[in-house]
Amino acid sequence: MDPKSEEGIFLGYSTNSRAYRVYNLRTKVIIESINVVIDDLTSARTSDNEEDVATSLPTSDAAVAEEESDSDDETTDLMPGPVSKVPSIRIQKNHPKDLIIGNPNQGIATRRSNEVVTNSCFVSKIEPKNVKEALTDEFWIEAMQDELTQFRRSDVWDLVPRPNCVNVIGTKWVFKNKSDENGVVTRNKARLVAQGYTQVEGLDFDETFAPVARLKSIRLLLGIACIFKFKLYQMDVKSAFLNGYLHEEVYVEQPKGF
Numbered sequence: 001m002d003p004k005s006e007e008g009i010f011l012g013y014s015t016n017s018r019a020y021r022v023y024n025l026r027t028k029v030i031i032e033s034i035n036v037v038i039d040d041l042t043s044a045r046t047s048d049n050e051e052d053v054a055t056s057l058p059t060s061d062a063a064v065a066e067e068e069s070d071s072d073d074e075t076t077d078l079m080p081g082p083v084s085k086v087p088s089i090r091i092q093k094n095h096p097k098d099l100i101i102g103n104p105n106q107g108i109a110t111r112r113s114n115e116v117v118t119n120s121c122f123v124s125k126i127e128p129k130n131v132k133e134a135l136t137d138e139f140w141i142e143a144m145q146d147e148l149t150q151f152r153r154s155d156v157w158d159l160v161p162r163p164n165c166v167n168v169i170g171t172k173w174v175f176k177n178k179s180d181e182n183g184v185v186t187r188n189k190a191r192l193v194a195q196g197y198t199q200v201e202g203l204d205f206d207e208t209f210a211p212v213a214r215l216k217s218i219r220l221l222l223g224i225a226c227i228f229k230f231k232l233y234q235m236d237v238k239s240a241f242l243n244g245y246l247h248e249e250v251y252v253e254q255p256k257g258f
């Protein structure tokens with residue numbers, strides 16, 4: 001196991017996201033996480049506090065008949081009937097406390113309902129399947145307007161008449177709810193993306209790349225910062241992909257509904 005990993009017990013799946021529900025053996029807390037590695041090779045732990053207890057056999061009819069014959073001074077030979085062998089039953093004498101999840105004497109802790117209700121008043125929990133459904137919800141309309149505002153601020157495009165003999169790339173709206181660590185929807189995110197699969201390699205583009213930092217580069221940066229005691233700052237750039245420069249001239253369709 002990785003030194004930075006935490007050992008836990010798999011409990012199931014989250015009802016609000018794609019995360020796993022895991023009981024952390026160190027913190028004694030049930031968490032939801034997507035960064036889970038399930039170990040199928042290690043066998044489950046078995047409790048040593050088990051013992052074989054053989055149940056008592058019921059009294060056979062032959063013994064009862066023998067007692068009656070002795071009282072009547074009669075000599076009767078009785079053959080004991082076949083007695084089925086009762087299997088032993090394994091029961092736990094004592095239940096170890098380390099196998100009990102949580103404190104049995106502790107009251108039931110619920111989520112902060114006030115915060116959940118507050119967030120639900122400003123977001124929509126339903127993800128629309130198309131633009132028609134999105135335009136019927138004021139929260140998704142606001143999310144779409146926010147996306148187009150970012151395009152306008154970055155001066156991404158110019159509205160021009162549709163040219164002839166030019167491959168015009170289509171656009172598509174992608175709607176996604178953003179949730180926090182508790183699975184509560186906190187934001188409605190609408191993104192306008194280009195249908196790049198309609199482009200032809202060599203005609204519309206020459207190379208493709210993703211402006212994403214490699215994990216090795218991040219580790220190198222953190223290592224240098226630790227050695228020289230640099231101070232690092234982390235921030236989230238809104239619509240970071242719009243800050244790139246495109247030297248080619250590309251035509252895209254106007255988004256539907258706007």
